[in-house]
Amino acid sequence: MKRVLGLSLLLLASCTLNANAAVKMGEADSAPKSKPEQAALNALGEYLEVSYNVLSNLDDTFCKSYVQKGDCFSSRIQLRAKAQTIAATTSLYFSHIAPIRGFSSASDIAIEHLNGDLHRLTFNEVVPPNTSVSVDVAAPFWHASRSDAMANYYLTLGDLSPVVVASTTRVKESGSGLLVNQHTGDWLKEAQYKRAYIDNVPLMDSEYMYEKLHSEALSVSDYSEKVNTPPNVSQRVIPNVLVKENTGNAITTPGIQFSDEGAELLAPARAQMAFFGLQQHADGLMVSVLINGQSELRTAEQAKYADDGYELVVSETGIEITAENAIAANYALLTLMQLYNHRDNEFPATYIKDSPRYNFRGMHMDVARHFPGKQAVKNVITQMFTYKLNTLHLHLSDDEGWRIEIESLPELTNIGAYRCHDLSETQCLLPQLGSGPHRSAVGNGYLSKEDYIESVRYAHQRGIEIIPSLDMPGHARAAIVSMNARYNRLMKEGNKKAAAQYLLVDKDDTTRYESVQFYSDNTVNPCLDSTFTFIDTVMREIKALHVAADVPLKRFHIGADETAGAWTESPVCQASGVNTDTMLPAFVTRVQQLASKAGLEIGGWSDGMEKAASTLDNISAYTNVWHLLAAGGNDTVAHFANEDIPVVLSFPDVLYFDFPYASHPHEPGYYWGSKATSSEKIFSFMPEKLPQHSSIWQNRMGNDYETSDSNNTGSVIGIQGQLWSEVTVNQAAVEYMVFPRLLALAERAWHQREWPQSEWQQSERPQSSVLNTDNANEQDTQRHKAWINFRNALYTQHIPALVKQGINLRVPTPAAAIKEQHLVMKQLPGLVNEYSIDGQSWREFTQPFPLPVNSSVHVRTRVAGAQAYSRALVL
Numbered sequence: 001m002k003r004v005l006g007l008s009l010l011l012l013a014s015c016t017l018n019a020n021a022a023v024k025m026g027e028a029d030s031a032p033k034s035k036p037e038q039a040a041l042n043a044l045g046e047y048l049e050v051s052y053n054v055l056s057n058l059d060d061t062f063c064k065s066y067v068q069k070g071d072c073f074s075s076r077i078q079l080r081a082k083a084q085t086i087a088a089t090t091s092l093y094f095s096h097i098a099p100i101r102g103f104s105s106a107s108d109i110a111i112e113h114l115n116g117d118l119h120r121l122t123f124n125e126v127v128p129p130n131t132s133v134s135v136d137v138a139a140p141f142w143h144a145s146r147s148d149a150m151a152n153y154y155l156t157l158g159d160l161s162p163v164v165v166a167s168t169t170r171v172k173e174s175g176s177g178l179l180v181n182q183h184t185g186d187w188l189k190e191a192q193y194k195r196a197y198i199d200n201v202p203l204m205d206s207e208y209m210y211e212k213l214h215s216e217a218l219s220v221s222d223y224s225e226k227v228n229t230p231p232n233v234s235q236r237v238i239p240n241v242l243v244k245e246n247t248g249n250a251i252t253t254p255g256i257q258f259s260d261e262g263a264e265l266l267a268p269a270r271a272q273m274a275f276f277g278l279q280q281h282a283d284g285l286m287v288s289v290l291i292n293g294q295s296e297l298r299t300a301e302q303a304k305y306a307d308d309g310y311e312l313v314v315s316e317t318g319i320e321i322t323a324e325n326a327i328a329a330n331y332a333l334l335t336l337m338q339l340y341n342h343r344d345n346e347f348p349a350t351y352i353k354d355s356p357r358y359n360f361r362g363m364h365m366d367v368a369r370h371f372p373g374k375q376a377v378k379n380v381i382t383q384m385f386t387y388k389l390n391t392l393h394l395h396l397s398d399d400e401g402w403r404i405e406i407e408s409l410p411e412l413t414n415i416g417a418y419r420c421h422d423l424s425e426t427q428c429l430l431p432q433l434g435s436g437p438h439r440s441a442v443g444n445g446y447l448s449k450e451d452y453i454e455s456v457r458y459a460h461q462r463g464i465e466i467i468p469s470l471d472m473p474g475h476a477r478a479a480i481v482s483m484n485a486r487y488n489r490l491m492k493e494g495n496k497k498a499a500a501q502y503l504l505v506d507k508d509d510t511t512r513y514e515s516v517q518f519y520s521d522n523t524v525n526p527c528l529d530s531t532f533t534f535i536d537t538v539m540r541e542i543k544a545l546h547v548a549a550d551v552p553l554k555r556f557h558i559g560a561d562e563t564a565g566a567w568t569e570s571p572v573c574q575a576s577g578v579n580t581d582t583m584l585p586a587f588v589t590r591v592q593q594l595a596s597k598a599g600l601e602i603g604g605w606s607d608g609m610e611k612a613a614s615t616l617d618n619i620s621a622y623t624n625v626w627h628l629l630a631a632g633g634n635d636t637v638a639h640f641a642n643e644d645i646p647v648v649l650s651f652p653d654v655l656y657f658d659f660p661y662a663s664h665p666h667e668p669g670y671y672w673g674s675k676a677t678s679s680e681k682i683f684s685f686m687p688e689k690l691p692q693h694s695s696i697w698q699n700r701m702g703n704d705y706e707t708s709d710s711n712n713t714g715s716v717i718g719i720q721g722q723l724w725s726e727v728t729v730n731q732a733a734v735e736y737m738v739f740p741r742l743l744a745l746a747e748r749a750w751h752q753r754e755w756p757q758s759e760w761q762q763s764e765r766p767q768s769s770v771l772n773t774d775n776a777n778e779q780d781t782q783r784h785k786a787w788i789n790f791r792n793a794l795y796t797q798h799i800p801a802l803v804k805q806g807i808n809l810r811v812p813t814p815a816a817a818i819k820e821q822h823l824v825m826k827q828l829p830g831l832v833n834e835y836s837i838d839g840q841s842w843r844e845f846t847q848p849f850p851l852p853v854n855s856s857v858h859v860r861t862r863v864a865g866a867q868a869y870s871r872a873l874v875l
Helices: 036-047 205-212 220-227 258-267 267-277 327-337 374-386 447-459 478-494 496-500 529-549 571-576 578-599 604-609 632-640 678-681 691-696 732-739 743-749 780-806
Strands: 003-006 048-054 072-080 091-095 102-105 109-115 118-123 132-140 154-156 168-170 179-181 244-248 256-258 285-291 310-315 318-323 350-352 360-366 391-398 464-474 555-559 601-605 621-625 647-649 715-722 814-817 822-826 831-836 858-863
Touching: 036 154, 048 310, 109 132, 168 647, 205 814, 205 822, 256 258, 258 267, 258 285, 258 327, 267 327, 267 374, 267 780, 310 327, 310 571, 318 327, 318 578, 327 350, 327 374, 327 529, 360 374, 360 743, 374 391, 374 447, 374 732, 374 743, 391 478, 391 715, 447 464, 447 529, 464 529, 478 496, 529 555, 578 601, 601 604, 604 621, 604 632, 621 632, 632 647, 632 691, 678 743, 678 780, 715 732, 732 743, 743 780, 780 858, 822 831
Parallel strands: 256 285, 285 318, 360 391, 360 715, 391 464, 464 555, 555 601, 601 621, 621 647, 647 715
Antiparallel strands: 003 102, 048 072, 072 132, 091 118, 091 154, 102 132, 109 118, 168 179, 244 350, 310 318, 310 350, 814 822, 831 858
């Protein structure tokens, strides 16, 4: 048995490709080379069987030999080439998000961690046909989810074109519409889905959901009547309104009509009406609009926050909207359309006064790790507007990609927007996140200038500010590689001055570091003037795109997070005499000065901004606090409040939408901060009572946590949901992770919750969960009732409206179990339970029925009246 450390015993000469092996632009998508060796490699890619399975996250006997500090896990990669021979020196490239620190195999192979998550396995000897190669690998942290395993392993040999291994490509999952791995196991053993022995987050399978809904269960006798009756549509508005008074009887009308002026003014909201069953009709109630710009529509408390207030009156004589601006008038119509009962053609006679809780109601969308396309951005903008969110934090660059065209620096998109097999990185970035060797892969691409201008205009018409985000000084590898390619090109041309103009790294820097995502070269150098020339150029060109869109650029997000010990050996930094501990705050301050000259405010993540807090101009800066609430996030908020720096709450515990909806290994998402972020959890968020969450939530490992009583939220200007895109590879995945959670986010950003707030002390922790109200205090009970009202509206009105718009939202998985050899399922309003014996033919579940002994049954949930399904489960 050979035990080999991945970074120590690799024979580089046997597997490093020379310059001729670098894939040229577009080469990977061309026809294979016409020679027998290429045909053999193609056949190997087609028939090589690959399987990846976690052995254990709990038993660290093997992995501790290689990972001395922190948690670690072991997994097994198995390969079998069927009738093909694997030639010596063949390399298998693959992504593994936790770096492999060591491995064990009976075969003569070597594994090297290259950079980020990219690894290379080299066959040092011929592997005969039908011979299995098994490799046990050790890595830090955990792999507790199917989405942790990355797709698109690929093969190289000499100067042959790289070939993707077919068995590792993704397939479309029935129900969810997601692309999922086919080379991974079920992940259903406790040692696989638990991260550590202290991990007490339950497995949220169908039986767990069945027990969770126990208090709302329908009895057997109720099934036939209630299942076969169309659910009553809840007209509860999302987000809820500030004041609502019924002023008379229901008003019957076939729809609404507008004056010419009103029709133009309300065009964005009118485009959404039909999805809620409200139509324009010549005999409908007339809608009149008055824009008055008066602040008396808001309470004194809310006047501090926003100017999007409106009044709405629905009566027999018509509909009157009084709003502070055109967007607020559209918000009024968005509320009105949700009040309409299209089954009975009725409006309630109503008076509504409404205004938002916060003036920053945001959604962060990462299009850098995987680029989902312009339409995905547009769809998110449309629904942000529908639910009265007003700020899109658009994350346009990171280590894995640069996604906006900068005309004066074409390398940023020619190279930085694509990942492919080019080890020299002169044509593209290294493959990451399972992107594979080809430039045409899913997740590659960028927004052209025209795309960005179009998106900015579309958002502005709907009252949404786009804040472009270009992460620096860390998370900047795509920019660094692109500018290195520019430097090399111009140096070859003999233009040394131009080559150095936008260089982002000190070429003589020998610092060794590893970033949080395991890169050794992803941080720009803050001691180079060329770094700031680059930032200033990019900032001004993006501002020019906003000018072209006729939409002012107000804010620019610089990231400033997760720098990883860079620069310590940089001669340029050493010559500057600046202490490495002060480089990051100095960087942030200097970038803010550049932004101020361009008339821009800056935003940044709290870890970097916290270090620069004392030198920031707080009038033109804000910060996203992303520290875990269960690890002192409330103290971080208080720190910024004491410095009078505006804060946008962005806690991973509840506001990271790249985390799973539920704790199950088949639910996609990272989970380092939360393994179960349901819409209900987001709904229960209390932005003004941060310490109180320790009485209703648990930490990331499912255990009770203690917190300080620090609750200074005086500088909080809003809240923001975050979607990072490491595992959201396309538009369908973006929509699955965002919807319907975005609606709960909108509820908390716009509306003060319905349930009462009580004074709280740490010693008052209730023993019951927020999901179990049997013994909960009054506040828990009121919160749960409020959630039920919200949930019923979500499932009966809003999810169907999203489905009509083609949104690939997540349909809740069924609450089902086998009890006394009978299939039992519990139903939610607006959803239909279905079952299948063979996994092909589906029937609606109406009542419990017996199952044969030792048989299995497939179950799923469907949105009533639509062909939108949950992920299917097998019981």
